Amino acid sequence: MADNERVDVLIVGSGASGAAVAWSLADTRMRILCLEQGDWVKSSELPSNGRDWEARRHTDFDISPNRRGRDTDYPVNDDNSPMKVANFNGVGGGTVIYTAHWPRMHPSDFRVKSLDGVADDWPLDYWALERFYEENDRMMGVSGLAGDPGVPPRHPPMPPVPLGKTGTRYAQAMNRLGWHWWPSDTTIATTPYEGRAPCINLGHCTPGCAQGAKASTDLTYWPLAIRAGVELRTRCRVREITTNELGMATGAIYYDADGQERFQPAEIVILACNGIGTPRLLLNSASARFPDGLANSSGLVGRNLMLHPWPIVSGHVADALDGGRAPMNTMWSKQFYETDTSRGFVRGYTLQFGRGTGPASEAIAGAASGRLPWGRAHHRAYRKLLDHRVGIGVACEDLPEEHNRVTLDPVLKDSHGIPAPKIDYAISENTRLMMEHGIARAEEILAAAGATGIQASRTVLNSPGHLLGTARMGNDPARSVVNGWGRSHDVKNLFIVDGSIWVTSGGVNPTSTIQALALYIADQMKRRLANLFD
Amino acid sequence: MGNDADTGLSAAELGALRAIAGAMIPADGGLGMPGADDPGIQADIVRSLGRDLVPVRAALAAIMTTAAGGFAAMDPDGREALIERWFAGGGEPAATFARVILGAYYRDDRVLLAVGMEPRAPFPKGYALDQGDWSLLDAVRGRQAFWRDDRIGAAGTATGTGGER
Numbered sequence: 087m088a089d090n091e092r093v094d095v096l097i098v099g100s101g102a103s104g105a106a107v108a109w110s111l112a113d114t115r116m117r118i119l120c121l122e123q124g125d126w127v128k129s130s131e132l133p134s135n136g137r138d139w140e141a142r143r144h145t146d147f148d149i150s151p152n153r154r155g156r157d158t159d160y161p162v163n164d165d166n167s168p169m170k171v172a173n174f175n176g177v178g179g180g181t182v183i184y185t186a187h188w189p190r191m192h193p194s195d196f197r198v199k200s201l202d203g204v205a206d207d208w209p210l211d212y213w214a215l216e217r218f219y220e221e222n223d224r225m226m227g228v229s230g231l232a233g234d235p236g237v238p239p240r241h242p243p244m245p246p247v248p249l250g251k252t253g254t255r256y257a258q259a260m261n262r263l264g265w266h267w268w269p270s271d272t273t274i275a276t277t278p279y280e281g282r283a284p285c286i287n288l289g290h291c292t293p294g295c296a297q298g299a300k301a302s303t304d305l306t307y308w309p310l311a312i313r314a315g316v317e318l319r320t321r322c323r324v325r326e327i328t329t330n331e332l333g334m335a336t337g338a339i340y341y342d343a344d345g346q347e348r349f350q351p352a353e354i355v356i357l358a359c360n361g362i363g364t365p366r367l368l369l370n371s372a373s374a375r376f377p378d379g380l381a382n383s384s385g386l387v388g389r390n391l392m393l394h395p396w397p398i399v400s401g402h403v404a405d406a407l408d409g410g411r412a413p414m415n416t417m418w419s420k421q422f423y424e425t426d427t428s429r430g431f432v433r434g435y436t437l438q439f440g441r442g443t444g445p446a447s448e449a450i451a452g453a454a455s456g457r458l459p460w461g462r463a464h465h466r467a468y469r470k471l472l473d474h475r476v477g478i479g480v481a482c483e484d485l486p487e488e489h490n491r492v493t494l495d496p497v498l499k500d501s502h503g504i505p506a507p508k509i510d511y512a513i514s515e516n517t518r519l520m521m522e523h524g525i526a527r528a529e530e531i532l533a534a535a536g537a538t539g540i541q542a543s544r545t546v547l548n549s550p551g552h553l554l555g556t557a558r559m560g561n562d563p564a565r566s567v568v569n570g571w572g573r574s575h576d577v578k579n580l581f582i583v584d585g586s587i588w589v590t591s592g593g594v595n596p597t598s599t600i601q602a603l604a605l606y607i608a609d610q611m612k613r614r615l616a617n618l619f620d
Numbered sequence: 621m622g623n624d625a626d627t628g629l630s631a632a633e634l635g636a637l638r639a640i641a642g643a644m645i646p647a648d649g650g651l652g653m654p655g656a657d658d659p660g661i662q663a664d665i666v667r668s669l670g671r672d673l674v675p676v677r678a679a680l681a682a683i684m685t686t687a688a689g690g691f692a693a694m695d696p697d698g699r700e701a702l703i704e705r706w707f708a709g710g711g712e713p714a715a716t717f718a719r720v721i722l723g724a725y726y727r728d729d730r731v732l733l734a735v736g737m738e739p740r741a742p743f744p745k746g747y748a749l750d751q752g753d754w755s756l757l758d759a760v761r762g763r764q765a766f767w768r769d770d771r772i773g774a775a776g777t778a779t780g781t782g783g784e785r
């Protein structure tokens with residue numbers, strides 16, 4: 087096996103968290119290397135450059151790695167889960183194809199045990215992260231509007247994405263009902279921002295942004311980190327983290343772009359492979375010294391997987407609205423976010439208001455839902471659908487349960503023969519009650535907006551790619567995998583910074599918090615450099 | 621008969637595809653819509669089968685079996701009824717088949733123009749988006765903060781106090 091030159095810090099994974107931690111640590115002048123299994127994605131190769139842009143959402147830009155099937159992807163056995171795994175494996179990770187919705191966790195999300203008697207409190211609170219949220223908002227470039235009474239103060243550097251016809255329609259309905267709404271924070275540039283051009287409304291942001299208005303970390307953190315001396319090596323898939331007789335990590339064995347097996351020695355190893363990739367790598371790193379997988383003395387590696395069940399309620403109104411010619415994000419509502427036990431469940435959800443979709447996608451959704459008939463009635467029915475869609479997502483907090491977990495599949499392997507992850511996941515009773523409450527409220531809102539043919543999709547279409555909780559943080563080594571600043575309890579030079587360290591999930595899209603946490607951990611590491619392994 | 625070298629479909633399958641697609645989305649001269657059996661659209665469907673070839677073949681075979689070989693002889697009402705019935709219970713092959721037909725149909729220039737869309741890629745021109753009516757936010761702006769502040773009060777009582785700190 088070929089050996090590389092030793093580095094001070096080895097980061098595995100270049101997505102949301104890997105990029106943020108690399109950038110933050112760069113000012114230490116340590117030698118930092120990131121290994122990423124995927125490629126750089128060129129903006130000229132993104133779907134919205136071509137007439138086949140909608141079709142490519144079902145092929146090389148599908149959100150499911152199983153369907154996408156690039157050689158840089160790894161398969162995930164998600165047969166035993168009503169929710170399917172979505173991700174992207176390349177420089178920028180999931181941020182290349184995310185929707186760029188940018189809510190933060192609420193302060194109460196970090197204190198669910200103290201406030202509501204469920205799950206566990208986090209070992210840190212919102213206020214410890216606040217300045218990292220702010221720093222991350224500036225780095226990613228956030229559009230939004232200060233002054234929202236539903237969330238703690240924040241200062242988006244750019245104005246919000248326009249309400250448009252669709253947002254106006256929702257706002258009228260929400261005002262009629264007297265419920266809270268506010269324009270969503272998003273990482274879509276609405277003005278020129280740090281070399282990024284403003285949004286020109288290419289449509290749903292998920293299959294990547296050819297304009298470069300959406301903040302993916304290949305555009306935000308990485309250019310700065312690389313300029314500051316960090317090395318990023320693509321098409322390098324890490325198979326396992328190695329350890330020595332002292333129980334310290336020594337580096338990683340990986341396959342390079344030519345498929346050659348290599349050893350990368352490192353003083354510090356940081357995992358940023360997401361809530362599925364990180365437990366997979368830890369479990370694949372089992373050895374005589376760590377027979378149950380690395381950093382797994384608690385037995386919690388892979389457990390407590392949280393996926394955010396996300397029903398979508400949709401209907402169609404008589405007037406033509408924005409359709410799919412604008413970002414999906416319009417506004418959010420925090421009306422039902424905080425616990426109200428009279429609802430029959432604890433914790434809560436964000437309502438996320440979407441726009442329409444493209445011409446083929448509208449037809450496909452219409453056929454699947456039975457709204458669009460085949461035959462001679464097809465064309466007239468279609469005209470009532472295209473550009474008339476309204477839809478609300480119910481972003482439910484998913485509480486941790488140990489039986490929801492990532493393990494290694496006994497049969498399935500990736501293209502290098504490395505065992506693939508398998509997930510077992512079921513929706514809890516509390517979440518089910520929350521989902522039904524949210525669906526009923528969304529139906530009321532859509533009815534108030536004048537929609538007809540209102541339907542709820544409970545889980546079938548849901549794969550939001552929020553992969554959380556499988557290497558949770560905590561102060562008790564028996565009940566957590568990493569400590570309150572991301573260091574493994576068992577292996578003192580091994581850190582985890584991605585979504586797997588979450589203790590609970592909140593009812594929000596996770597990436598602003600994932601990155602704020604990564605910046606917080608990097609800051610803690612820098613403060614403790616002299617005695618990092620004590 | 622052998623398979624078409626480019627598509628993997630036999631001539632019989634291509635014929636079935638044309639007949640079924642034409643029944644799913646027939647032409648409508650009044651609205652300016654071609655049918656999905658239009659040669660240009662058929663060529664696009666066939667070209668884009670790719671990884672969906674297997675379920676599409678399964679769908680064609682299943683529909684033809686359901687029609688007991690008589691699809692071509694059915695009148696439009698009969699074809700539509702059969703197709704609606706089959707799609708309702710067709711599972712994954714039906715969903716894939718629908719996606720392939722609709723994906724090609726709704727990117728045809730004539731179709732897009734007839735439904736009021738410009739036949740072009742989104743980039744680089746993009747689209748315009750109205751600001752909308754921001755005055756609607758006035759109803760919310762003045763409200764008291766209602767996120768639950770964990771720094772004050774006991775469990776369940778700490779609402780409505782979030783301010784700049």
Ligand SMILES: Cc1cc2nc3c(=O)[nH]c(=O)nc-3n(C[C@H](O)[C@H](O)[C@H](O)COP(=O)(O)OP(=O)(O)OC[C@H]3O[C@@H](n4cnc5c(N)ncnc54)[C@H](O)[C@@H]3O)c2cc1C
Pocket residue numbers: 098099100101102103104121122123124149172173174175176177178179180181183184185186187188292322323324325358359360361363364367550551552553583584585586595596597598600
């Ligand atoms: C379709 C979609 C829409 C989304 N929309 C939103 C949204 O609107 N708002 C929001 O907040 N979040 C959204 N998300 C979620 C968001 O993408 C993730 O929360 C975020 O990217 C997770 O960051 P991470 O650092 O934990 O991991 P990732 O960003 O997933 O990065 C992990 C990286 O590690 C690499 N990797 C994994 N294993 C290995 C290995 N063994 N060797 C080398 N490299 C490896 C992967 O290739 C990948 O690049 C969305 C996700 C998807 C898929």
